[in-house]
Amino acid sequence: MREVIDGVFEIRLGYVNVHVVVTDDGLVLVDTGLPRRAPAIERALRGIRRSLGEVRTVLVTHHHPDHVGSLAEVKRRSGARLIAHAADAPHITGAFPATPPAGLLGKLVGRLIGDVEPVKLDQLVADEAEPLPGFTALHTPGHTRGHLSFLLDRDGGILFAGDAAGSRGGRVTPPPGPVTADPAEALSSMKRLAERQFEHAVFGHGRAVTGHAVEAFRKAL
Template sequence: MSGVREVVDGVFELSLGVVNVHVVVTDDGVVLVDTGLPRNVKRIDRALRGLRKSIGDVRAVLLTHHHFDHVGTVAEIRRRSGARVFAHAADAPVITGAIPRETPAKGMAKLAARLIGSPEPTKLDQLITGDETSPLPGFTALHTPGHTRGHLSYLLDRDGGVLFAGDTASGTRDGKVTLGPTQASVDPAEQGRSLRKLAGYDFEHALFGHGPAVSGRAAELLRAYAGGSDGGSDGEGEGRP
């Protein structure tokens, strides 16, 4: 199935071009980690149908942060499926529309926002405020600020541990891990500190908002990068929001 990769049993990376959406199949239904750009519901539904699932099977959406390429279809998915949507309280006002969404200032992110449009605001069903909380069985939410103030990463207790790093870190084409995109980050130095925080956890696999997943020894690779880097505060990420 084009654009879909099973990283571990029941955990899929869905590539939507510049950004990834992640699908986790559980006993209670489908969990999505982020929802990609606006106007991508049909692509997500088509990918789910390839897994013998559908939008209607989505029971929860775990959002990593409020940027338009990660929350673009969440309102429609929530409307069509009744899924519960989770996000950090610090990013909630942008997701719900309580405060205006800022257009990316420069680069490809600005062009994409102008061409694709802004995500539809949506209600949130649960706000995450603490660290190492459990929004869903098997998942642990980790507050990893820097890319946005309310950025979250998630650990899934499956197959040695699966990290959903969002945009705190990214995967590279040669199978390594690096700092995530910093062009749209509110505090790249804090993002670097959050990456080093993730390096303190144990997990075998890591999936990212941008770049291919790493399967096997992912925590070791993240520690190797964190140990040899100042955190990437010079903006060495891939430049996507």
């Protein structure tokens, strides 16, 4: 775990990141990583003298299994409120049956990840909603239909991009095409994010960009 800015931490769980925000009302998680990762999140939280039981809310960026794999277990251990977009909700709750990823590589990754336990959501949010004090939900479809990014009003603004964008070598990149439902729409979402104001950005995959992050988005486009 590393602190990105004051009170915002990044936990790297394999190839995917989970983010922790310390608030006056407890901890907020953005995504939960792959299945069976709740113990790893717990261990990371101990490093800042916190525990999984202090998690009050989980903000879900999208329904892919490497982002919601431990959602049900985190809910059981913490009682946290789970928040997502309506378009991705059926994939999380189990209303839509899981479909294997396309292609040989996708199928192999699917087998390695394993099954994701369905879980009931507590709140559905739409574009520009404020699910928590200081947080704004931004509907950024493309990677999935219901993908959400979250903008936190802290330290000049920090964007939780999820998989609306990634980073590589300190540069912002589009989400990976093979697992993106609509690449053209994903690019439109990136353009919309680049119209906002934020100093820092964190991603589901890749290292955070601290300082002048919105300029990095604009350069990428």
